[in-house]
Ligand SMILES: NC(=O)C1=CN([C@@H]2O[C@H](COP(=O)(O)OP(=O)(O)OC[C@H]3O[C@@H](n4cnc5c(N)ncnc54)[C@H](O)[C@@H]3O)[C@@H](O)[C@H]2O)[C@@H](O)CC1
């Protein structure tokens with residue numbers, strides 16, 4: 001499990017380490033620069049000089065044979081410590097025999113102390129020109145372009161760099177690894193963040209000039225100590241290319257944690273194998289009984305997908321509650337899933353008298369007209385507070401009075417809105433999230449989901465390729481389907497219904513609401529990755545056996 005930090009938390013950790021006397025800021029900057037160079041050679045071993053070019057074991061430029069042409073790097077340095085990292089990288093590449101050009105955005109006299117020291121060290125080796133000299137450059141005729149303009153300090157728009165960013169995006173699109181140096185388009189490496197991206201929200205800061213870009217683009221982004229929130233949400237996921245984290249020798253974050261910190265958000269990277277394993281001495285009732293409500297005739301597919309998901313994820317029994325007129329339709333489609341006739345709220349209340357039903361899924365294609373009374377019956381205070389997933393129509397039906405829904409919800413509920421449903425239930429929060437950010441830290445999807453969970457009083461899973469899950473007490477996690485977990489085929493009809501079913505099945509098995517939502521979201525992406533292209537919703541539950549086998553269950 002990786003904890004994702006905010007820029008302020010990262011600054012606090014660095015400052016605490018420096019104040020403790022364990023390390024100096026200058027040492028951290030040197031390690032950051034070394035980490036970047038290391039990451040570059042790991043990503044592109046050919047740049048490390050497997051052929052001998054520029055890869056002096058002694059670190060000496062004289063190592064190059066006379067006829068050899070050195071690799072060329074352009075390093076763009078900004079006015080803060082990100083720029084300081086850039087000067088370190090420039091020096092380290094120069095020491096390896098590279099031809100390095102350095103450009104500065106800002107004034108050398110105003111650089112912060114550590115960055116200034118590294119600026120001075122560089123000026124003993126080479127020139128520094130103003131970044132405006134190269135901003136128009138479209139060819140770059142270099143092998144490597146280092147973006148050390150802004151890192152975690154980006155707090156506002158950078159309109160004068162828009163054209164540069166536009167050219168960088170173009171270069172990322174056109175980049176071919178082989179032959180790297182012959183096509184005149186470099187590999188682009190962002191230090192900490194592609195410049196212009198807000199570290200807490202992953203968002204960039206648009207400005208009046210719509211023509212140019214608002215942030216840089218990179219093939220790889222090298223961050224330090226731990227990734228930040230902004231690497232996994234917002235615009236940044238399209239800009240970072242690939243996120244590589246490098247250790248800079250700081251002790252684990254929890255050792256520096258302050259009581260006044262906002263709670264940490266974690267990145268989901270694995271399932272809880274122990275929780276998913278079934279106990280050998282349990283019968284089907286021991287693994288819980290899930291109930292899923294279907295829509296009316298012709299609208300039962302979504303609930304059937306959810307039920308299949310609940311069954312495959314391990315619920316002992318799954319029952320579909322079906323209106324009379326849809327029974328034949330459903331009966332012809334299901335085998336291991338049971339059925340019960342439920343036409344209205346009274347029928348549902350009666351069905352829920354069975355205390356062995358320990359998880360409920362309500363909403364997929366339920367029908368807006370039927371949803372309100374059925375949701376009220378499902379959440380009836382007279383009933384036991386039963387783990388309940390509310391999705392789709394169960395959310396949209398309350399667009400005109402979200403507070404009526406919030407008043408009925410309890411701590412065992414999980415809401416699973418996509419962007420549209422989220423906006424219907426939390427219009428003010430959605431408005432904040434969609435407003436054009438003007439200064440950092442910008443309001444993020446993590447902020448929005450946390451606020452929504454607090455208001456609803458239950459877990460909220462805000463869907464997307466960056467799914468954010470939050471509990472009312474501030475616990476939060478991101479299930480990323482970006483970078484190496486990119487799963488574009490998951491954006492398919494019925495995929496969300498299967499996710500709701502996974503959560504319901506895990507709730508029936510005894511997972512707590514946060515754990516069920518996290519594990520279901522993670523498994524959902526794993527299933528898509530396992531299947532690959534061509535995935536449709538029906539395929540998702542069918543991948544679970546293979547995913548479970550890989551987990552060693
Ligand atoms: N503090 C440390 O000890 C370390 C910092 N490191 C590097 O330092 C970076 C953070 O450094 P800084 O806090 O100096 O921030 P940046 O270097 O990201 O930004 C520099 C400064 O520019 C200003 N700024 C923000 N938006 C601007 C705009 N639109 N136009 C003009 N100026 C703007 C801000 O006041 C900010 O402080 C990290 O991303 C990382 O690369 C690493 O060297 C590791 C160690």
Ligand SMILES: [K+]
Nearest residue numbers: 147150191193
């Ligand atoms: K940068």
